Amino acid sequence: QVQLQESGPGLVKPSETLSLTCTVSGDSISNYYWSWIRQPPGKGLEWIGYVYYSGSTKYNPSLKSRVTISVDTSKNQFSLQLSSVTAADTAVYYCARRGGSYYFYFDYWGRGTLVTVSS
Amino acid sequence: EIVMTQSPATLSVSPGERATLSCRASQSVSSNLAWYQQKPGQAPRLLIYGASTRATGFPARFSGSGSGTEFTLTISSLQSEDFAVYYCQQYNNWPPLTFGQGTRLEIK
Numbered sequence: 001q002v003q004l005q006e007s008g009p010g011l012v013k014p015s016e017t018l019s020l021t022c023t024v025s026g027d028s029i030s031n032y033y034w035s036w037i038r039q040p041p042g043k044g045l046e047w048i049g050y051v052y053y054s055g056s057t058k059y060n061p062s063l064k065s066r067v068t069i070s071v072d073t074s075k076n077q078f079s080l081q082l083s084s085v086t087a088a089d090t091a092v093y094y095c096a097r098r099g100g101s102y103y104f105y106f107d108y109w110g111r112g113t114l115v116t117v118s119s
Numbered sequence: 120e121i122v123m124t125q126s127p128a129t130l131s132v133s134p135g136e137r138a139t140l141s142c143r144a145s146q147s148v149s150s151n152l153a154w155y156q157q158k159p160g161q162a163p164r165l166l167i168y169g170a171s172t173r174a175t176g177f178p179a180r181f182s183g184s185g186s187g188t189e190f191t192l193t194i195s196s197l198q199s200e201d202f203a204v205y206y207c208q209q210y211n212n213w214p215p216l217t218f219g220q221g222t223r224l225e226i227k
Binding site: 035043044045046047049058059060061062094096099100103104105106107109110111112 | 162220
């Protein structure tokens with residue numbers, strides 16, 4: 001059973017960098033694509049980007065200038081950094097695994113972690 | 120960017136009745152569409168992919184249909200555990216991968 005667990009600070013100050021880590025258990029992080037998705041309180045879902053186990057990435061154009069997603073295969077983890085945050089970045093952040101062998105839907109999700117941007 | 124529009128925003132249905140949820144894409148996404156179920160305080164859970172293939176763990180009362188720009192999620196006989204928010208997501212033309220704004224299915 002694949003499990004994903006997000007971790008990181010729940011409170012970040014405006015203009016600082018949000019950093020989260022997703023730890024994968026129950027399977028190797030290799031050979032899969034891993035994404036970050038966020039959900040502002042009471043709102044819908046926004047895809048942030050993905051990283052492949054090789055390190056290749058692709059980001060949402062709306063966030064591309066502020067986002068870095070990286071992978072550490074030795075720890076079976078991948079990470080998100082979002083710079084210059086504002087209150088609009090307050091959200092529950094989920095990590096998720098691409099489900100299809102070619103198609104990009106998500107079959108495993110973490111439970112999510114709430115990150116609040118506030119001074 | 121492909122915009123996904125779900126309707127209605129809220130659907131009130133009695134247990135045992137049928138629920139029909141709609142998802143429309145701003146341009147064709149072929150059959151590259153997924154549906155997710157999200158309950159309060161939980162992560163979304165994959166329900167349907169490829170527009171009509173049910174994911175593991177969901178019973179046959181859930182069905183998906185459509186292609187191109189018009190999609191439907193049907194729940195044939197609502198059970199208490201089915202009341203949740205449902206999201207559609209396209210994965211045909213990206214980045215970005217995009218989701219609909221959700222339909223809240225509530226007990227009438």
